[in-house]
Amino acid sequence: MPTSPKHRARLGDLLVARGAITPEQLDQALGIQQRGQPDRLIGEILADFGFTTKDEILAAMAEGCGVPFVHLVPALVDPGVRGALAEAFIRKNVVLPLFRVREVLTVAMAEPSNLFLVDEIAHAAGLNVQVVAATADNIYQMIEHVFAADPRAPAAEGPAPVLPPAGEMHLPDDYDSVYGNWPPEKVAGLLVREAVRSRAGAIHIEPDEKVLRIRFDIDGVLHVVMRPPMRLAPGLCGAFEDMIGPAGRGGPSQEWRRSARLMVQGRTVQVHLVSLAGAFGLRTVVRLVRDEEAPMPLEKLGCDFEPLAGYRRVLAESRGLVLVAGPSASGVTTTLYGTLGALDPVRLNICTLEACIHFNLPGVNQFSPATCGAPDAGAVFPRLLLQRPDVLMLDDVLAGEVARGATEAAVDGGFVLAQTRGGDAADALARLAAHVPPDRLAAGLRMVLAQRLVRTICPHCRCTYDPPAPVRRRVETTLGAAVEGYAKGRGCPACGRTGYLGRIGLFELVPMAGAVADLLRDGADADRLHEAVRAAGHPSLWVDGMNKVRAGITTVEEVMNVLAGCPCEAPAEAPTPALVTA
Numbered sequence: 001m002p003t004s005p006k007h008r009a010r011l012g013d014l015l016v017a018r019g020a021i022t023p024e025q026l027d028q029a030l031g032i033q034q035r036g037q038p039d040r041l042i043g044e045i046l047a048d049f050g051f052t053t054k055d056e057i058l059a060a061m062a063e064g065c066g067v068p069f070v071h072l073v074p075a076l077v078d079p080g081v082r083g084a085l086a087e088a089f090i091r092k093n094v095v096l097p098l099f100r101v102r103e104v105l106t107v108a109m110a111e112p113s114n115l116f117l118v119d120e121i122a123h124a125a126g127l128n129v130q131v132v133a134a135t136a137d138n139i140y141q142m143i144e145h146v147f148a149a150d151p152r153a154p155a156a157e158g159p160a161p162v163l164p165p166a167g168e169m170h171l172p173d174d175y176d177s178v179y180g181n182w183p184p185e186k187v188a189g190l191l192v193r194e195a196v197r198s199r200a201g202a203i204h205i206e207p208d209e210k211v212l213r214i215r216f217d218i219d220g221v222l223h224v225v226m227r228p229p230m231r232l233a234p235g236l237c238g239a240f241e242d243m244i245g246p247a248g249r250g251g252p253s254q255e256w257r258r259s260a261r262l263m264v265q266g267r268t269v270q271v272h273l274v275s276l277a278g279a280f281g282l283r284t285v286v287r288l289v290r291d292e293e294a295p296m297p298l299e300k301l302g303c304d305f306e307p308l309a310g311y312r313r314v315l316a317e318s319r320g321l322v323l324v325a326g327p328s329a330s331g332v333t334t335t336l337y338g339t340l341g342a343l344d345p346v347r348l349n350i351c352t353l354e355a356c357i358h359f360n361l362p363g364v365n366q367f368s369p370a371t372c373g374a375p376d377a378g379a380v381f382p383r384l385l386l387q388r389p390d391v392l393m394l395d396d397v398l399a400g401e402v403a404r405g406a407t408e409a410a411v412d413g414g415f416v417l418a419q420t421r422g423g424d425a426a427d428a429l430a431r432l433a434a435h436v437p438p439d440r441l442a443a444g445l446r447m448v449l450a451q452r453l454v455r456t457i458c459p460h461c462r463c464t465y466d467p468p469a470p471v472r473r474r475v476e477t478t479l480g481a482a483v484e485g486y487a488k489g490r491g492c493p494a495c496g497r498t499g500y501l502g503r504i505g506l507f508e509l510v511p512m513a514g515a516v517a518d519l520l521r522d523g524a525d526a527d528r529l530h531e532a533v534r535a536a537g538h539p540s541l542w543v544d545g546m547n548k549v550r551a552g553i554t555t556v557e558e559v560m561n562v563l564a565g566c567p568c569e570a571p572a573e574a575p576t577p578a579l580v581t582a
Helices: 011-018 023-034 042-048 054-065 079-084 087-092 114-126 138-149 175-179 184-197 231-248 305-316 332-341 377-383 400-411 425-433 440-446 469-479 514-521 526-535 541-550 558-560
Strands: 095-101 104-109 128-133 204-205 210-216 223-228 257-264 268-277 281-290 322-325 350-354 365-367 392-395 417-418 445-457 462-464 487-489 498-509
Touching: 011 023, 011 054, 023 042, 023 462, 042 054, 042 541, 054 114, 054 128, 079 095, 079 487, 079 498, 079 526, 087 095, 087 114, 095 114, 095 138, 095 350, 095 514, 104 114, 114 128, 138 281, 138 440, 184 204, 184 210, 184 231, 184 257, 184 268, 184 281, 204 231, 210 231, 231 257, 231 281, 305 425, 322 332, 322 425, 322 440, 332 392, 332 417, 332 445, 332 514, 350 377, 350 400, 350 541, 377 392, 377 417, 392 400, 400 417, 400 440, 400 445, 417 425, 417 462, 425 445, 425 526, 440 445, 440 514, 445 487, 445 541, 445 558, 469 558, 541 558
Parallel strands: 104 128, 322 417, 322 445, 350 365, 350 392, 392 417
Antiparallel strands: 095 104, 204 210, 204 281, 210 223, 257 268, 268 281, 445 498, 462 487
16 A cells, blocks of 8 residues: 655645745735635745745645655666556656565655555555655656666667756767767657757757758757758658648648647647748748646736736626737737636637647637638638637737727627737837727727746746846946846756746736827827826836846846837836736
8 A cells, every 4th residue: 555644734834934935925825825816726826926946845745745855866766666667657647666675666756745646656556655755857857867778668769868958958079970870750759859858949950051950949048959960951851740740730821830739758749840941951940839838827927916917807808909919939829828718618609810829728719721721811810700709819810901800899899819019018009000090999909918028047046146337237227227136047957057947927018098098099109109108107018027137036137138129217116016926
């Protein structure tokens, strides 16, 4: 029988006793949970608000369950017990058998409180089970180590090299001696596995005159991971196309864009392949969307409490046009998907029209020009309206006839969520007004949510620091105020030596009312709209960014880099919110 550790204390009390959080932080998190987020775990709220780390939470959970918390190293893993559980089971459940003493199997788990999983492990192994707790990343690392070194692994697969974290990746000058005998299909599989392990959002395959450059997009930054010879390019692009194979989806007009769902290291990943012929061959981008990344609940996007509450009020009314604005790769699609996740697909007829379906949403009717066999969104939109949607989401298709039709649908009382390009809310309004009569746009529009993505400081190597004098001067010159308590990441293996781990949103919420609506109706330009938005007291993207700098969530350099070109003012005059979600 498996051991059944019992909880000895509440998680929050354990974290306070360990000094990981303060009693005030626990009270704040409990208040958030009780006021409107009863389904969220207290540990999740504490981590999302940056009060403590996931490692500290897991260590406290282990203490509460009466099991040890360990950092796994290869010496702790006995290769002789690898076969106690099937590889698929190990990868799916993020568990790892460590060693066996008589009839007791010691197993590392990322969720030591999951007694159902403990029972399942005992049944599958036919042994009693002793649990130790370890982080999921640590367990994944050891899983890759165990199976890469397992001599019983199928010879056809071979030992897949384990690449170092993104910041430590080296270019193999001796490509032929390392990978020369590998077929392109095997190299493609290696790249996908390493991209998933490295949290990469995309793989870029870029042919040059003599060398094929392969880069991973990690948290919005490209890292070169391999430079194989150009002779591999055609076979590698073909291998990725074959990987998607019959599961690829696209009409005759969009053969260059294909999608499929794959199982990678026990995780379901949506893969999108986009190719374009260049001077030296086919340039291919393989975008990866993991099931755990989308849709993301609105509370996890990084929006402060007050703007998020205002956004939810508009969603509850379910009428009019709501714009989510930002440039490419600013997280707009994630916000739209998270918004749909906050609605009821059982009661409502929710339909989407997307340039590309990034992720399958249960209960939502999703369409794209490719799935409809149409040349563009304009040909699909009139037919989509005949589906009588209660909620219509438009992702990257809001232009021309679609923009005018969506506005009229909102004026008639429909509820339309739409993505539009724009540096900030005022810029987005001015751009959309170029496609839609301003008076009709003002009549149908309810709100604009502008956003950007910034990298967050790695919690494993976070430290305070005194930035160089030029950075301080630039902050004061650009923003009109100094910032105290600068933080950054020193760089560690967990973040690939970059100092950053993950990303969070910066948001600007502007309701359509008062002077802003009047100016929009009169056809004002972006500068006048921007002045009206600031005069109305709506905090800008800069204000949100500097609040997150003060909270130690991101760095001032990252905010200034991402918001370069956005109109700014002195954000220090705006009140700093008590809590910022992460």
